[in-house]
Amino acid sequence: xxxxDIAEVAKRSGLPASTLRFYEEKGLIESLGRRGLxxxxxxxxxxxLALIALGRTAGFTLDEIAAMFGRELPAQLDRELLSAKAEExxxxxxxxxxxxxGLRHAATCPAPSHMECPSFRRLLKIAAARxxxxxxxxxxxx
Amino acid sequence: xxxxDIAEVAKRSGLPASTLRFYEEKGLIESLGRRGLxxxxxxxxxxxLALIALGRTAGFTLDEIAAMFGRELPAQLDRELLSAKAEExxxxxxxxxxxxxGLRHAATCPAPSHMECPSFRRLLKIAAARxxxxxxxxxxxx
DNA sequence: ATGCCACTTCAAGTTGACTTGAGGTCAAGC
DNA sequence: GCTTGACCTCAAGTCAACTTGAAGTGGCAT
Numbered sequence: 148x149x150x151x152d153i154a155e156v157a158k159r160s161g162l163p164a165s166t167l168r169f170y171e172e173k174g175l176i177e178s179l180g181r182r183g184l185x186x187x188x189x190x191x192x193x194x195x196l197a198l199i200a201l202g203r204t205a206g207f208t209l210d211e212i213a214a215m216f217g218r219e220l221p222a223q224l225d226r227e228l229l230s231a232k233a234e235e236x237x238x239x240x241x242x243x244x245x246x247x248x249g250l251r252h253a254a255t256c257p258a259p260s261h262m263e264c265p266s267f268r269r270l271l272k273i274a275a276a277r278x279x280x281x282x283x284x285x286x287x288x289x
Numbered sequence: 290x291x292x293x294d295i296a297e298v299a300k301r302s303g304l305p306a307s308t309l310r311f312y313e314e315k316g317l318i319e320s321l322g323r324r325g326l327x328x329x330x331x332x333x334x335x336x337x338l339a340l341i342a343l344g345r346t347a348g349f350t351l352d353e354i355a356a357m358f359g360r361e362l363p364a365q366l367d368r369e370l371l372s373a374k375a376e377e378x379x380x381x382x383x384x385x386x387x388x389x390x391g392l393r394h395a396a397t398c399p400a401p402s403h404m405e406c407p408s409f410r411r412l413l414k415i416a417a418a419r420x421x422x423x424x425x426x427x428x429x430x431x
Numbered sequence: 432a433t434g435c436c437a438c439t440t441c442a443a444g445t446t447g448a449c450t451t452g453a454g455g456t457c458a459a460g461c
Numbered sequence: 462g463c464t465t466g467a468c469c470t471c472a473a474g475t476c477a478a479c480t481t482g483a484a485g486t487g488g489c490a491t
Binding site for chain 2: 481488
Binding site for chain 1: 382
């Protein structure tokens with residue numbers, strides 16, 4: 148018998164049950180039925196949750212992800228979107244790389260004040276340029 | 290005469306005036322005085338705003354950034370923090386790179402369903418692993 | 432001296448992704 | 462048969478980083 152109850156899914160996916168209920172409400176996942184009042188899921192829910200995680204990582208909102216699951220075939224548009232996201236990631240990677248180098252330097256730079264370090268000042272330009280697009284907004288978990 | 294009024298700062302930094310007021314309220318920047326009722330800033334506000342942008346890009350919250358500006362000397366801790374952030378970025382870059390590769394592949398993959406593509410399934414594992422740390426949360430500006 | 436209009440304040444609203452709390456239910460173990 | 466505890470629902474709360482709106486002010490061009 149392969150049905151997983153919500154606690155099992157929570158354990159395997161690392162997501163709290165409340166998030167799974169929330170995702171279901173949003174239409175991102177569906178439960179197959181109930182055992183008593185407990186939701187049960189098909190085992191491939193794990194794959195779908197991974198897919199959702201992927202989408203989030205790539206910067207899609209939950210609504211966008213839900214929309215993608217919604218329609219069936221026109222993978223045409225999907226692929227365009229995927230390409231676009233890949234490009235976006237490409238740029239982001241470039242900037243983050245520069246940023247990482249800058250931070251590394253700043254961490255070990257002997258200049259009395261960071262502002263006096265030319266390398267640091269280059270870094271600032273990158274950040275300033277970057278700041279106009281896609282402000283990162285962190286809910287860190289701890 | 291070098292003082293900039295808020296509109297000038299807004300234009301040069303690309304940030305709306307409301308954000309500048311908000312930053313001031315938060316203690317991230319300070320205005321030097323008023324010309325009439327209008328705030329005026331020293332020109333190096335631009336540098337500071339770049340620094341704030343840098344911090345945000347690196348994943349600090351505004352409160353963390355404010356705290357950093359607060360204390361003066363113990364650059365010791367600063368540098369540790371910077372190293373830590375650099376490491377974090379390093380990991381993030383690795384994952385985003387894998388992700389970008391995966392997206393690129395998915396965009397051109399001929400498999401009828403993505404789920405049937407082994408390359409795509411590898412991608413899912415990365416995303417699933419990534420999903421536990423630092424959920425990205427996008428306010429896109431458009 | 433008058434009116435415009437970009438600025439001001441302060442409170443409240445927004446967004447996305449959840450989490451929390453109160454009050455209820457049910458299968459299982461004693 | 463009764464308690465227990467993990468689940469349930471639904472509404473409301475939270476968090477970060479801003480934005481928006483209403484009502485007011487003051488420098489400057491006419």
